[in-house]
Structure formats: structure tokens, C-alpha cells
Amino acid sequence: MGAMSFWHWALVILVVVLLFGRGKVSDLMGDVAKGIKSFKKGMADDDTASAPAADPKPIEQQSAVKSEAEKAKS
Numbered sequence: 205m206g207a208m209s210f211w212h213w214a215l216v217i218l219v220v221v222l223l224f225g226r227g228k229v230s231d232l233m234g235d236v237a238k239g240i241k242s243f244k245k246g247m248a249d250d251d252t253a254s255a256p257a258a259d260p261k262p263i264e265q266q267s268a269v270k271s272e273a274e275k276a277k278s
Contacts, residue, residue, distance in 0.1 A: 221229060
């Protein structure tokens with residue numbers, strides 16, 4: 205027995221169908237499928253749009269350290 209028994213899931217599905225009806229459940233599943241497809245398409249569009257055009261320039265931290273040292277000397 206347990207939460208994964210066949211009769212448990214059969215009863216849950218029966219209650220859902222009785223509460224919402226077959227038409228609403230199938231419409232809901234269709235909407236979920238459309239949402240997943242839209243999400244995947246959006247993720248694919250983000251991957252192509254976010255490709256870097258050139259190598260990024262490194263940040264020069266030495267100049268900031270030198271300027272602070274010069275300020276401390278004066």
C-alpha cells in the first residue's frame with residue numbers, strides 16, 4: 205500500500221474528473237503544453253541573443269591599487 209498504489213491514483217483522477225469535467229481537464233493540459241513550448245522557445249531565443257560579440261576586456265585592478273597608494277603618500 206502507500207501513496208503510490210493504483211487505487212489511490214484512480215480515486216484521485218476520478219475526483220478531479222468529477223470536479224472539473226473532462227473538457228476542462230483536457231483544456232488545462234493543452235494550456236500547460238503550450239506554456240512549456242513557449243518557455244522552451246524563449247530559452248532558445250535567449251541563448252542565441254546572449255552570445256558575446258567579442259572577448260571581454262579584463263578589469264585593471266592594479267591602477268586602482270596604485271592610485272590609492274599615491275593618495276596615501278601625499
